[in-house]
Amino acid sequence: MKNINLLDKNSNSAIILAGIIALIIGVGVARFVFTSLLPPMLENYLTVSFAGILASVNYMGYLAGSIFAVFIKDVYTKVKFFRLGMVISIATTFVLATTHNEILWLISRVIAGFGAAMALVVGSAIVMSKLKIDNKTKAMGIHFSGIGFSILVSDLIVRGVFSFDGTWEDAWLVLTIFAAVASIYPIYVLSFGKKVNTNVVKHHFDIKLFTPFVILLILAYFCEGVGMVVQSTFIPDIINSLEGLEGYGNLTWTIVGLAGIPSCIIWMNLAHKFGSVNIIIISMSLQVVGILISVLTNNMYLNLLSGVLYGGTFIGLVALFMSLGGKLAGSNPVILMGALTTAYGVGQVLAPLYSVALIEKFGNYDYALFLTAFIVSSGVVLLLISKILKIVKD
Template sequence: MKILFDRNSNAAILLAGILAIIIGVGVARFAFTSLLPFMLEDSLSLTYAGVLASFNFVGYLSGAIFAIFIKDINTKVKYFRIGIVLSILTTLVLATTTNETLWLLSRVVAGFGSAMVLIVGAAIVMVKLSVEDKTKAMGIHFSGIGFAIAVSELISQAVLKEGTWSDAWLVLSIFGFVISLYCIYILSFDKVLKKDAPKHKLSLSIFSPYVILLIFAYFTEGVGFVVQGTFLPDIINSLEGLEGYGSIGWLVVGLAGIPSSILWMRLAHTFGSVNIIMIAMALQVMGILIPTLTTNVYLNLLSGALYGSTFIGLVALFMHLGGKLAGGNPVVLMGAMTAAYGVGQVGAPLYSVALIEYFGNYNTTLYLTAFIVFLGILFLAYAKKLETRG
């Protein structure tokens, strides 16, 4: 037990990192997906839900790009703590008011907080860990995204048995506050670190046709991630005979996501990053299309499993490949990749709600989303062709 309160223990660092992701990604982001069907039943319109999701990703995108330029590790600790606080306070807003302007503002701020916790938090974990193979350890850290979905879903469903969705937001914010104390204590340094950040010249020479295709492919994955990430429980609930199965489907997403980044990174090491990214995206396309083809409960739960087991791994795979290609100039490429993914995240909920309102179901949205992700696979196939020629 003592080891879990030692700031320099690898076990404590990984545990604090996973708990931080549960706050920044589970409580502040994915609990919205979990509670959305219940909020829609009450007073929330689907169009407004799509706008809220889009605003959340605007905040995340701005935070993700901002995070790339924070060089000093002590400043990173400060912004990580700010992210934790913002994640909890913005959840409290959803619990205590129904003012639409406050909700929109809180979703933007929550997105920024999520980026600070996920991206800046990962950098702190990486610096603090004292292991030779940090890639494997970071795979364990990012399993926190799967835990974030599963834990926030279990808490939400437990509260909803007796209470309302606003009660669930309140319990989630209290839970986030309690575990945040441990995260803030462990993910800090005993003394101020003096570490000069390497300076790299701003160069656009890295943007070869191969890299541009990779960025376009990552944009399509941003679209593929966000549609199911926002609507999957409601998609399942909307199918005939599957009312109420959405929450189980969302729990399956979280459980499938826990080991995914570790497994995909190992496969990429053996078979090559681009090959494995293409396979993961193909599985994601299958998962997106399942609800349009069948109302079979097991196949639709498989849709959740395919989504959970691919979207987390794909972020890790793209970022790992981008890092390798960037060499000594990571900021420019990481910024471009993050922006492309973010544009996909911001735009997808907006076209989704427009198509759902027009056609009265999710099918057209899912067809378009699957087609966009499939385009990403084609971009990567062409990138491979260019690489072979090169």
């Protein structure tokens, strides 16, 4: 059996591990841990309204970073921006630990969103470039399990801080220290040695890519962007607001992370067997069920199941949509991937804003969840229409 050297930056195992750690820092610490800390921050600092605004501006930063990342071609430039993303993720977390200034929080969340994009989009591109393996699809499935790990690890750190009677400010500080130390490994591994000559192929805008099916796919991905962000922002507080489930919110969020770890690999394997569109329809439908559970019942087990359904779908759906988009784009991926990313990002930005408005008007999460379920269901309907009209390219 070949020895695994995790200090060899050209080892496939080291590359995948570094990619997962980068996601824990850039996506977990810089984004998802905000959800873990939302209930205690709502108790003595944040309002639901301001929390929604912070979530929205964070996704604005992520959207801008994702679109920017699409146009970075040179691998050495990618490395520079990836490292910048690591630094941003650490610095913006430190801001939340050391100040209560709302303007600084807004600025830090926007910048943190950009850093998360550098970690996820650019970091994943570097991982794919460095891997020396025939079947990169399976390897990238393992890499994207890091999104599930990012939720789980960051949530466990928060739980550890509170187990020692720490405050949410203490949690942000511990997360800053953790990210600073952990970032050393991915910064070391996800880099390249001597300069190599790479031919950058420039692609021009091709309107022919935007077939009726691609347009429906883009609209469906917008709907999924909406479905992803409402629960990722509010699910602990949603669960805690249900009668008899006070205190179960963070447990549900932990379950989201656990369910998310294997989801990408499972859904991608199913898509290979049964077709991407069919599996996307099934996954989005399950997500709708998960969204509606908290509106229809306060049963503890069913609401824990809602966490499983959310964590088990949203990460896999990103991989499914982007993989299908890449397949449809062929040798000209930039415009189509950018369009998908933009649609998803717009959904992420809008969802917290309408959620806040509905929560403030009705005093609960029910109408925000009903509207979110309707929008995600609309995405399912769009894809069903593509199958009825037989314009699917799977």
